[in-house]
Amino acid sequence: MDRGLGMVMQNDLTKHRGRPNLTREVVNAMAQLVMERVWSPGDPIPSEKELAARFGVGRSTIREAVQSLVTLGVVEVRHGEGSFVREPTSELLSSAFLWGLLLSPRTIGDFTEFRICIEATCAGIAADKRSDDLSQTLYEVLALMKSSPQNEVVCHDNRFHILIAEATGNPIFIKVVQTLQSTVRLWFPITYSLTGTADDTLAEHRAIADAIRDRSPAAARKAMRQHLSKASKRLRYLLTRGPSRDRA
Incomplete structure (x- = not known):
């Protein structure tokens, strides 16, 4: 050029x-x-x-x-x-998907629909297969989300979702959720500054952890769907309304 x-x-x-x-x-x-x-x-x-x-x-x-x-x-x-x-490699195939999402915020609804399909299924399987170690680790991550400074919360949020995917024992679910979380990591700071988002996010994650602890696949799927839908609503609100300290 x-x-x-x-x-x-x-x-x-x-x-x-x-x-x-x-x-x-x-x-x-x-x-x-x-x-x-x-x-x-x-x-x-x-x-x-x-x-x-x-x-x-x-x-x-x-x-x-x-x-x-x-x-x-x-x-x-x-x-x-x-x-x-970086030189193009097969690893960048997923990045092309991610760039499309980044460059087209109008696809938030499509992204959320896909994410719900994957992550709600993972939550249900994790609840069905739940081990005491998984449940304990999820609550430890929740404690870190509550006590950590804002710039570290996203790491714990990502880990929470990836732990649930890992609990399925399915490497494809794990890889897909890891890819989804890479995108979430980029969007997260936009919404987290909204008043009340920290408390709402923690409560939504706790509901997922509680359902997995109780070995209730249906409740786990429902809690994950509700969390992802609310997170999408918060993001859409900011992208359409601009900066604000009001809640979605």
């Missing part, structure tokens, strides 16, 4: 949009640069300082965006060298 044309595209795509979730905007634009081959496989991405200046955002936002792209398998960090666009 002609360097001058590439820079024009880059400047256009990296223009700050001023929407509520800066991290998602940066991730979207950077992913688009990769897909448009403005940044090609093997290319180093600009420095954190340079990207922050181009996007008009803080360096912490750039760090979060780069980490999200690392999670998606789009970027790799080479210690002592910097961050580079």
Whole structure:
């Protein structure tokens, strides 16, 4: 690609949009640069300082965006060298799916429907197969979700869902849920700042853990469906209403 044309595209795509979730905007634009081959496989991405200046955002936002792209398998960090666009591999097949979700918020409903099908089934199987170790671990993760600072809660939230998938003993469920959680990790910070979301999220997860503890597959599926539907509603509210401290 002609360097001058590439820079024009880059400047256009990296223009700050001023929407509520800066991290998602940066991730979207950077992913688009990769897909448009403005940044090609093997290319180093600009420095954190340079990207922050181009996007008009803080360096912490750039760090979060780069980490999200690392999670998606789009970027790799080479210690002592910097961050580079990854060469295409079969692992990036799932990333193409993830990018589509990231770049098209209108697909939230489709994503939620698919996620409910997968994760509600996992919850039911986990309840049916429930071991004392699983139940204890789920409650330990809930305690961490309650006591951890906001920037760490998403890790515990992801682990909660992946533990349930692992309890099925089905490697395909496990892989799919891991992929879904990579996307959730990107959306999570948008909704968690809503007033009441922390308490609501914890209560929804506790209902899932309680149903699994009680070995009630039907209750576990219902609790998971309700949690995912409410999480989707919170996200949709913010994307359509903009930043607010009000609850969905």
